[in-house]
Amino acid sequence: MNDQITTAQLTAWVTECARLINVHADALNDLDATAGDADHGSNLERGFTAVMAIGFLDQLDSPRELLKHVGSTIVDVVGGSSGALYGTFFLRMAVTSGPNGVLDAAGFAELLRAGGQGIVDRGSAQVGDKTLYDSLAPAITALDQALAAGDTLARALVSASAAADAGRDGTVALAARKGRASYLGDRTIGYADAGATSMALIIRAAMTTLG
């Protein structure tokens, strides 16, 4: 099968993540203002800007090297829950990616599952807590199911992105149980979670660059 993901494609994914976060930074800040301190977009933007700032991004020639750079840079410059959780997400993907230069569809799905497990381990979030995991978890499930059903990677990523968007939209009706938003309890009902919204962008970027 030709459903392979090269390091260059992963670099394109990371580049698209950075672009989407930059475009949506103000909107993410405003969502965060409903329940937190209005800086989720700015913090992620600072992280991805640092990720892109090195001149040799396209010389990181394995998924492991690339994803390790993304994860450790985010851990080093973002701070807060976002830095720890997104940093752990990419670092776990790096550790899981092995020494090979090319991934297949199942390999990418395995990376995403490992990243999701990293978020659960670090933040002990569960589906329904109104966090970034609420868009990631359904995306992982949708990707796995679509690939198991014989879909191409491109089609499976379309399903994953749709599931992430639905997960994000589902957080509107939830009261936050984790993170700073949890201090407001029921006052967070009616707004999408900022983290679930940014994670849906990360999955959307995967759809447009890896499929």
Add this chain to the structure above:
Amino acid sequence: MKKFMNDPADAVTDYLVGLAAAHPTTVTFDAERRIVVRTTRARAGKVGLVAGGGSGCEPLHTGFVGHGMLDAACPGEIFTSPVPKQIVAATLAADSGAGVLHVIKNFSGEVMNFGMATELLAFEGIAIDSVLVTDDVSIPQMPGTAGRRGLGATVLVEKIAGAAAERGDDLASVTAIARRVTDRARTFGVGLSSCTPPLRGKPIYDLPDGEIEFGIGISGEPGRERVAMRDAHQIADAMVSEVVTDLQPSPGAQLLVLVNGMGATPLSELYLLYGECDRLLRARGLEPVRSLVGNFVTSLDQAGAALTILELDDDLTVLWDAPVRTPSITWGAEA
């Protein structure tokens, strides 16, 4: 937005430069590692104290570095916890051979980043313990949630545990004293306005005239509930009632009472509030014997105040009274 600042992205760094310039014999800003350390290292064999959190809450924690309190502080971006690298650097700077206590306010980001730093520090051979500050009574305690925030009690933990470390207590004893403070301290905060982070350039939320936020934290986010404005007597009554109901002090308990400003409330209003709280506590048969009034744990330019009460015992009182010399808390004479 009108603020004394240059590039908003440099606001935290520019503050740290100014802090170190104003108190050169007490604190030094290590710009490369982004930590604030004591200018004169603590004596060998003293337990080190490290704390860190989002900036915007000054003087917490950077203003509490010095003799009798913290050995190093790591400031994050505004309202964003520091990164593991800073925490590792602060811990290494604070270690003088007797181990290091991390004072961690219970915010998800702070807990996670201190956790990651502790994993990295496992390779350094430093004994590390931590105390989690969770004094905010406005948050219901429910399993599976982030739990209560660490607020004003953080200052009391840093002062009292710092004094124990300075006295020569070992890591286990300093940690136990720090936990005794967190066990016996509670806080409730009231916001009269939102605040304006430099990079945002506008208030985090709109709080109309005539309305106030009950149950605020220290990051400018809305509080537990929005209620109608009322006079200071009624606000103090609510604060005292929230704190005392949760703390359940023993009859006739001796208290340390902190009336903490959020950054934009004048001292006269804080003392007015202190007077109300003092009277209400005495009416309940409790005895405030130590007080602290001023801006110690803030949210930038937010107007508001928080009441923190610590039930004292003899040792905690001795440690509170012990000499301290930091940029923002200084009393007594060093031995």
